[in-house]
Structure formats: structure tokens, C-alpha cells
Amino acid sequence: MESTEEISYVSQQEAIEIDQMLMGPLGFSLDQLMELAGFSVASAIGEVCSSSEYTRVLVICGPGNNGGDGLVAARHLHHFGYKTSICYPKRTTKPPFAGLITQLQSLSVPFLPVEYLPMQLSSNFEIIVDAIFGFSFHGNPRPPFDSLIRRLVSIRNQQHTHEKAAVIISVDIPSGWHVEEGDVCGEGIEPDMLISLTAPKLCAKMFRGQHHFLAGRFVPRSIIDKFKLKLPSYPGTSMCVRIGNLPQTNLSAQEGIFAASVYLEVEEDPIDQFQKWLGDALAAGVKEPHYMVLSTADKDAKPSSRMISLEGVNQDGFVWHTNYGSRKAREISENPHASLLFYWGPLKCQVRVEGFVEQVSDEESEQYFSSLPRDIQIRPIVSKQSTVIHGREVLHQQYKELEEKYHDRTSIPRPKHWGGYRLIPEFFEFWQGEESQVQLKLRYYAEEIDGRKVWRVHKLVPRLAESTSSL
Ligand SMILES: Cc1cc2nc3c(=O)[nH]c(=O)nc-3n(C[C@H](O)[C@H](O)[C@H](O)COP(=O)(O)O)c2cc1C
Secondary structure (H helix, E strand, O other), rough: EHHHHOOOEEHHHHHHHHHHHHOOOOOOOOHHHHHHHHHHHHHHHHHHOOOOOOEEEEEEEEOOOHHHHHHHHHHHHHHHOOOEEEEEOEEEOOOOOHHHHHHHHHHOOOOOOOOOOOOHHOOOOEEEEEEEOOOOOOOHHHHHHHHHHHHHHHHHHHOOOOOOOOEEEEOOOOOOOOOEEEEEOOOOOOEEEEEHHHHHHHHHOOOOOOOEEEEEOOOHHHHHOOOOOOOOOOOOOOOOEOOOOOOOOHHHHHHOOOOOOOOOOOOOOOOHHHHHHHHHHOOOOOOOOOOEEEEEOOOOOOOEEEEEEEOOEEEEEEEEEEEEOOOHHHHHHOOOEEEEEEEEHOOOOOEEEEEEEEEOOHHHHHHHHHOOOOOHHHHHHOOOOOOOOOHHHHHHHHHHHHHHHHHOOOOOOOOOOEEEEEEEEEEEEEEEEEEOEEEEEEEEEEEEEOOEEEEEEEEEEOEEEEOHHHH
């Protein structure tokens, strides 16, 4: 993340010259540049707005190259799992635009005529990508783009009234703004996110939204030298980089819009991530790191929580054993959704897991039961969870009787009321508090794509904690 002062902002003329150099002596073709720009735009959107929280995207494409970038971004967003629609009122039918239209149609991405769009765009879309005008635009927007821009402005007014408003993301220039002077009349679009391409244009200095990204990791050295550009370096293999400060004001009010930088070591699979952290907790000497809080809710959504021991975890889920006549068992039979919570104090780590619970097979419960020591096997026979007991002595007495009954038997039969449950995870949150009191979070959402369960990982740097009590 670079501070705004250290970054170059280019004029309209410089942006035109950079494009001419790229497509002239430097050998790039228009479709290559569009592909790079559109892919980078889609990646930047993915960094900030997860497809599980911001599902429906409308990409509004203008008649020029900015619209082409939007078409490419729409195609990538579709593949990233967003429900993407396009509004492309003034289609350009020459290559590479015609090819992009064909590609999108073959993916059944809908092209919506302007007149089919709802007046309140926020009612149908969580994200609106403004790919209407780029840096070469000047003058006043003509129909139908003028009215589309007005609708984007009305979303800003909705945001001010705290109604649920779509997130507006502008590609390179907020449409309707002057490329160098910004929103001259003060009544234009106020995007939440601006994705500058190649190098930010002068108007980007006036951008006041939460998220400014630079996208397009392909600028050759000769351009950087010729235009004396100071551009931030891109992290890892990312196609985009955040410019300016992370939003630090009450991000919780905007759950879901987050920064991408995080210092956790991130595994792609949340079960791997969990096993890594569990191993770290053991190695750090955390006592009983496999104890967890299990929360269930009954058919009326009344919740209840209790400590439970995690007996196994693998790609199929998290397993524990209990009494099938207990309150938690009754609640699970009424409402199979549950959550698990682990807290490993010395590491300042918390893991939340949510998912769907199923009973494990009898064979699995038998197998587990037979692996237990005898005294532990006797306990569930005695224990009648969630029922009223008539004194501790009664339990001791029963325990003694069972010990005597089974003392010469090699195996104790598993009581039918005792067995395992498995939580199949759909959501994970890994939380780590730092010395600096910055909380780091990592969220994983399960999604089904082409019949396969895939995990979307979302790295978050939420607001700075005001004090430990707010942690
Ligand atoms: C550290 C700890 C671990 C526990 N592990 C289990 C367990 O693995 N299985 C279980 O049924 N109860 C376990 N219990 C007891 C439960 O917390 C709870 O009291 C019992 O299961 C009855 O819960 P219910 O009435 O909500 O069903 C554990 C309690 C503690 C304090």
C-alpha cells in the first residue's frame, strides 16, 4: 500500500501517449490490453467484494475501450462465481468487441436493454461496475448514458439515507467526471471503489471513496522511464494493488468491504488452515485445544451452547460424540445448522466454523467407541445427559455396578444412545489479534460451482480495535 503522494497521476494527454506507445513501438494489441485491464478489474473487485456477499453484478459498458474493459471484466466475474449481467446499449460490432459479445453470450451472461433495468438499480444488483467512459472521453454524456449516470448518482443519495445501496465501482474514470479536474459540477458519481488502469489519472486525486486500486501489471520499464512514473509494486502475483490508506472508519457498518492485505499465512483450504492452527496451538502448549463451544438452536431458533470435545477433523468435517437423547441432539434433529467456536488464548486466536450437522454412521461410532479405554466407555452408559439426576451417589453406584458387570469382558457394547455427529462446514472465520491490537481475519465461504464444493477465501483487515475490551 503506497501513500497517495508517492504515486504519479497522469494527464489526459500523457494517458493517450502511453496508449499509443503500448500499441505502437511496444507491440501490444488492443485486445491484449483490454484482456489485461478487464482481468485486473475483476481481480480487484474480487479482493474487495466477495461473490457470496455481493452476488449480483451489473456491468454498464460504454461505446469505447472502457466498455470493452467492462466486457472482459464481466466475463471474468462470471467465472469467479458472480451473477453477472451487462448493459451495453451502444454496441461496437468490430473486433475485438464482437468476439467479447459472442464469448459472453456463449456463457449465457444476459445483456439487459436499458429499458429493462429497474429504476432503483440497488434493488436488483449489489455491485454496479461503471465501465462507461474512459480517459479519452470529453464533453457531455449523451443518451442513454446521461440517464444511466443519473441513476448511479441517485444510488449515492440512497447511501446517504442509509437505504441498502449497491456498491459502485468505476473503471479508470468515474463516468461523467473530467479526466483531470474530476467532478467539476459536484453532482456526479461518487463511486465506492475506483480501479485506475496503467497509472491513475489526475482526476483520481479527487476520489473520496473507500477503495482505490491500481490495476494492470504490464507497464514496461520504457514507459515508466519516459513518463517518470512512480507506481506501487504489486504484491505477490496479484494483478492489482491498493493505493492510499485502508479505510479505518467504522468498517463494521459496511461488513463485506474489506482490505486485501493480511499477515496470516493463508492456506487455500480452510481445513488445512484449521489443522495448521490446531498444530500451532498444541506446539505452543495451549491446554486442551480440541475443546470447542458447540452452538445449536431449536426449531424456534432459540440458541444454546456448551463445551464439547472435538474427536476428529478431516475433509469430511468436524466430529464429536455425545448422547443422542441430549438437548443438543434434540435441537440438531429439529434444526441441523450449528456452529463451533475454538479459542486459543495464548495465541490470541479464534476460529469460528458454521455448517450442517449429520449423525455419523453406526460403524463409525462403533469404531470410535471400541478405541476408547474401558473407564471412558462406561461413562456414556451411565450418563443421561440433559436429564434430572437423583444425586451424584446414584451415578457413582451405577458406574461401580457396570465396572463389575464388564470387568471380565474384553469389549463393552456401545450404548445405542451414544454416538457421533459431524458438522460439514460451510463457513470459517479465522481471527488473530495482534500485539498492535489490529485484528486480522480470514473468511472462507463454501460455494458450489459445477457440482463441486469450492472455497472462496476473503482476507480482511477490519477496523483497528479501540481497546482490548472491544476485541
Ligand atoms: C471441557 C468439556 C468438554 C466436554 N466434552 C463433551 C463431549 O465431548 N461430549 C458431550 O456430550 N459432552 C461434553 N461435555 C459436556 C457438555 O458441555 C454438556 O454439558 C453436555 O453434553 C450436555 O449438553 P446438552 O444438554 O446441551 O445437550 C463437555 C464439557 C466440558 C466442560
